[in-house]
Amino acid sequence: MDFKAKLGLLARPPTPVMTELTPRRESPLSALIAPTSTNAGPLHVVATKSEAPVFPPASTLGVLGLDDAYSDVDTSRLLFLDTETTGLSGGAGTLPFLVGLAFVEDGELVVEQLHLSGPGAERPILARLSERVEAASALVSFNGRSFDWPLLRTRFVMNRLAPPPPRVHLDLLHASRRVLRHWQRETRLCTVEGAVLDVHRVGDLDGSQVPAAWFDFLRTGRVATLARVLSHNLQDLRSTAGLLAWLGAAWEQRVGVVPEVSMGLGELAERARQPLKAERFLEHATTSEMVDVKARALIAMGRVLRKRGALELAASAWERALPCCEDAAGLHLALARLYEHRLRDAHAAERHAVLARPVEAPLVHARRVARLAQKRQLVLSMR
Numbered sequence: 001m002d003f004k005a006k007l008g009l010l011a012r013p014p015t016p017v018m019t020e021l022t023p024r025r026e027s028p029l030s031a032l033i034a035p036t037s038t039n040a041g042p043l044h045v046v047a048t049k050s051e052a053p054v055f056p057p058a059s060t061l062g063v064l065g066l067d068d069a070y071s072d073v074d075t076s077r078l079l080f081l082d083t084e085t086t087g088l089s090g091g092a093g094t095l096p097f098l099v100g101l102a103f104v105e106d107g108e109l110v111v112e113q114l115h116l117s118g119p120g121a122e123r124p125i126l127a128r129l130s131e132r133v134e135a136a137s138a139l140v141s142f143n144g145r146s147f148d149w150p151l152l153r154t155r156f157v158m159n160r161l162a163p164p165p166p167r168v169h170l171d172l173l174h175a176s177r178r179v180l181r182h183w184q185r186e187t188r189l190c191t192v193e194g195a196v197l198d199v200h201r202v203g204d205l206d207g208s209q210v211p212a213a214w215f216d217f218l219r220t221g222r223v224a225t226l227a228r229v230l231s232h233n234l235q236d237l238r239s240t241a242g243l244l245a246w247l248g249a250a251w252e253q254r255v256g257v258v259p260e261v262s263m264g265l266g267e268l269a270e271r272a273r274q275p276l277k278a279e280r281f282l283e284h285a286t287t288s289e290m291v292d293v294k295a296r297a298l299i300a301m302g303r304v305l306r307k308r309g310a311l312e313l314a315a316s317a318w319e320r321a322l323p324c325c326e327d328a329a330g331l332h333l334a335l336a337r338l339y340e341h342r343l344r345d346a347h348a349a350e351r352h353a354v355l356a357r358p359v360e361a362p363l364v365h366a367r368r369v370a371r372l373a374q375k376r377q378l379v380l381s382m383r
Contacts, residue, residue: 028217028221028222028223029044029115029117029118029217029223029226030044030117031223032223032226032227033045033046033115035117038124038127038128039127040123040124040126040127041121041123041124042117042121042124043114043124043125043128044114044115044116044117045112045113045114045115045128046112046113046115046230047110047111047112047113048110048111048113048234049108049109049110049111050108050109050111050238051107051108051109052104052107052108052109052241053109053241053242053244053245054245054248054249055075055078055104055241055244055245055248056075056244056245056247056248056249056251056252057075057248058070058071058072058073058074058075059071060248060251060252061073061075061138061170061248062272063251063268063269063272063274064170064172064175064244064247064248064251064268065170065171065174065175066178066268066271066272067168069168070138070168070170073137073138073168074137075137076104076137077103077135077136077137077138078103078104078136078137078138078139078140078244079101079102079103079132079133079135079136079138079139079140079167080100080101080102080103080139080140080141080237080240080241081099081100081101081102081139081140081141081144081148081149082100082141082142082144082148082233082236082237082240083096083098083099083100083144083148083151083152084096084097084098084100084210084214084229084232084233085097085151085210085211086211086214086215087211094151095116095119095122095155095214096116096148096151096152096155097115097116097214098113098114098115098116098229098230098233099113099114099125099129099152100112100113100114100233100234100236100237101113101114101129101132101237102237102238102240102241103132103136109238109241111234111237111238112128112132113230113233113234114128114129115226115230118218119218122155122159123159123161126152126155126156126159126161127161129152129164130156130161130163130164133164133165133167134164134165136167137167138167138168138169138170139167139168139169139170140169140170140172140240140241140244141169141170141171141172141240142171142172142173142176142189142236142239142240142243143171143173143189144169144171145169145171145174146171149169170244172240172243172244172247173187175247176192176243176247178264178267178268179247179250179261179264179265179268180192180195180196180261180264181264182260182261182263182264182290182293182296183195183258183260183261183263183264189236189239189240189243190204192239192243193235193239193242193243196243196246197239197242197243197246199235199239199242201235203228204228204231204232204235205225205228205229205231205232207232210229210232213225213226213228213229214226214229250265251265251268253280258288259284259285259286259287259288259289259293259297260285260288260290260293262281262282262284262285262297263281263282263285263288263293263296263297263300265281266278266279266280266281266282266285266297266300266301267300269281270300270303270304275304275307275308278300278301278304279301279304279305282297282298282300282301282304283297283301285297286298286301286320291324292324294321294324295321295324295325298317298318298320298321298324299317299318299321299331301314301317302314302315302316302317302318302321302334305317306338306342311338311342311343312343314338315335315338315339315343315348318331318334318335318338319335327358328355329355329356329357329358329359330356330359332352332353332355332356333352333353333356333359333360335348335349335352336349336350336352336353336356336368336372337349339352340353340372340375346372346375346376346378346379347376347379349372349375350369350372350373350375350376353365353368353369353372354369356368
């Protein structure tokens with residue numbers, strides 16, 4: 001057969017294939033989660049209720065998020081969000097097969113878990129999600145601002161649906177890192193919930209095993225492992241809500257915290273421009289048995305005191321920090337400047353300036369020491 005003949009075969013219309021229409025089979029997921037009929041199609045949803053924690057006022061949310069945008073939200077209409085996905089890399093090929101939502105209703109924390117019955121059946125989930133987001137004043141999540149929510153927005157686009165209107169989004173991963181970083185080196189949710197909420201999961205499905213559970217369901221129709229995914233997601237949402245309540249209580253000093261947590265709260269107060277509150281937290285942080293935390297607390301306290309004009313107290317805090325610092329040259333330089341320019345104590349300034357040599361350029365350092373020596377001599381000659 002020559003080339004033209006082959007092209008002729010390609011140009012022919014395809015031979016019609018007779019197919020028998022068969023009714024769509026019910027998803028195996030129905031054995032675990034009975035579907036609910038919606039305008040967008042059958043929705044597999046599990047609703048669970050528990051006592052709602054006490055959330056902090058909007059002003060505290062503004063501090064935890066270091067953004068005044070959170071200070072105007074209605075805290076009775078917060079929507080907590082957590083997804084379980086087919087992968088952790090994101091992108092158009094990653095499916096959120098379980099979307100967990102939590103909100104307060106009649107004094108109870110209601111958790112709705114929207115489960116995907118199979119690829120191509122996302123519209124009912126996205127429709128319910130859109131309704132909940134529109135009714136919410138803000139979103140709250142743990143690492144959802146950079147992962148869960150961008151992924152969900154992608155699914156709206158992929159399904160040719162308009163994403164819900166934007167809402168301010170408080171990500172507690174960042175708030176937890178700020179507050180707990182001197183106490184907990186690792187800030188995964190399962191670590192944080194154990195430390196501050198005394199939640200210790202038994203028999204929980206590890207997050208790395210979640211995608212495998214979904215693919216096993218697609219291959220075999222087995223739903224047993226999916227029940228563990230639901231339990232994992234439910235605890236994630238409850239812990240996120242509880243964590244927000246605890247962070248608010250810690251900031252408002254309604255719960256006792258260790259000095260290392262006070263250190264994080266003090267730094268947060270300083271960044272939020274609340275110096276008096278920063279001083280209270282930092283004073284407690286100076287009692288830490290961790291030398292580096294104690295040094296950081298004293299240095300931060302001196303910084304806060306200097307800004308509000310309590311110069312003698314600032315100098316005292318920095319002097320107390322010196323024995324705790326492995327590399328104190330930078331602190332000696334700060335003290336030299338404080339004594340020379342603000343406290344007008346040339347003798348103390350010269351003493352610290354000499355010890356600041358490692359952090360200054362040689363010429364600058366020599367000029368500083370010479371200048372302070374002249375000032376000290378001038379003071380002595382006037383006595």
